Amino acid sequence: MGSTGGDRSPDIVSGAIPIVDFSRWHTNTSKADQFSVARDLTDACRTVGFVYITNHGLPQPLLDQAFNAAKRLFSLTHEEKMQAPHPDGPEVHRGYSFPGLEKVSQYAGGDDEVGEQLRQVSDCKESYEIGSEENSQQPNVWLPEATLPGFRAFTTEFYWECNKVALEILRALAMGIGLEDPEYLLRYHSGHNNQLRLLHYPPIPAAELESRSVARMPAHSDWSTMTMLFQDDCGGLEVADPRTPGKFIPATPVKGACVVNVGDLLMRWSNDYLISTLHRVTLPPLSDRFEGEHRMTRARYSIPYFVTADADSLVECLPACTDAQHPIKYDPVTQEAYARTRAKLQYRTSKAVAAAA
Template sequence: MTADENSIPIVDFSRWEKASSEEKKALAKELTDACIRVGFVYVVNHGIPDEMLDEAFGWSKKLFDLPEERKMLAPHPPGPNVHRGYSWPGLEKVSQYIHKDEDGDADAKDEELRKVGDVKESYEIGSDNCPNMPNVWLPDEVLPGFRPFMTEFYWQCYGTAQELLRALAIGIGLDDPDFLLKFHDGHNNQLRLLHYPPVEAEKLASDAIARMPAHTDWGSITMLFQDDCGGLQVEHPRKPGIFMNAPTVRNAICMNVGDLLMRWSNDFLKSTLHRVTSPPVSSKTLDGKSMTRARYSIPYFVSPNPDAVIECLPACTDQKNPVKYGPVVQEEYRRMRAKLQYSEKQPAPKTVSVA
């Protein structure tokens, strides 16, 4: 594991499956040390086959290459409560701002933040047995083979997520390695296909448009797969407000801690601000203007079950480190954080100039 505070650590997970109890403790410590220090870690040799990841990115490109009217056969439902289906550029707004109904200025703040649109499109997939967020699938004839592959990939990711949660439980110091799994049956997770189309680099640099502004994730952990474009940045662990690049490590999981795991661990593990901005190198010019490269990424969000109560773990508090957060129900926390993300007044699809 790298120890430079200006970089994200790398953990080789290949030893995990056949490791002895003591070896698992050592590997779990590597993983949790990274989550304590940075909140992000690259996990390599994690068990998801390279061929499956290549196929997942291939399907993602096929999806986003479809004409808009075909993608719109599986539209994201209006409002923030059901996060599934296709989101066109400008529909979603990511922010760290938390909309509170009792705040009289909340609606005005929402409107102000939405003046700078996020230029990306996405497709959200969950378990077909998640009653509170049913999937919105494209008709099979639009993209034959897409649904069965993504369903298989979703559960393959969950299998790896289970082992990461076991490692984190050991690293935190819990007696039961399966403790966190009792709150994560896999049905409330989310697989997200993301495409950032080429845009004018100058507009992105001047904040006239955005890709994905700085935010933390809401769940337990996020497992991110990236293409080679770049653009992901993570807040520096010792320099608040300063972001460092998170370069691609091919086929690695870029794992980060979410808000709920941070609350569970009483800030022992860090939920870190991160964002997507200009990639290091622009791809081409259009009408004399420098354009960013297209970027594809696939995050898999691991969330507790909707009725799970997240409260401080006894192993993470003592007289010197009192409890910092009260108990919260996952579904209530998710809805609070999602209020800005998708407006009840759903905007119409916008045409984006691409190279």
């Protein structure tokens, strides 16, 4: 199954996340180089579910500009940021979310009581969500131009630059899985259903995270096809170790690298050949990441780009990922239906908030 060579897997030492140099994929290289990259990328995605990609194609000055845009955004006053509020409820995921508004979890049921129990530990982060201007189902919510000049134009440009890289990664994964058509996954990914997220974790006392009275981002899998993540040097991202249940390993920041992880849809497409791994954001691993006598955490900034199939895409097992030893595990599902299931408790409606008060 697949074309990665049976049980061959990348060198994983003590649960380390593999690093793949993507420069060998670029069009001026040989097919053999491209196959080598595709094989290494796919091996990482089927054994860990996470991989660092270096030389991915986004220049460092552009990434620096993106982080500067995020810092400008989150340095605004609460009143200014609330000029672009996240819409009520879980249906539209755009605009600004203040700390505590969103609750990330792995729970996909519809029990409101379970949701309220999860919300007793609030997520201490704020975010801003951006999508394609052509996605009528997920309309953008923009700040006024006067509040943050140039923000809309830059983030729109950055959104599509990220998509260019995403398409090349999808091509490489298609080759690594063993699909005859390297463009197969691209048919379902126009780019218009992706999501650019700017994230800020404000400083809080380390003791509050250690006591679990608050969280940064609890353990969860992503419900996209895949995620491309750019992070600052603060640290705190952890990935479930597939070899040791219950253990998490740090995804230590690598300068200039993009952290790519498999999402639930790609795991379903590949019949669990590629794995969507639980991950979380918690305390950074080193004591020098804290500041002052109250051990305040440093502010952390990250920029995930969720690569998502178009809403009407039917996600069903790829023929290359099933045989007599690997029967189909999942029923076909559309992206829209799956996302609706996972998003139920992410954002409450104002009516639900009032009822819980």
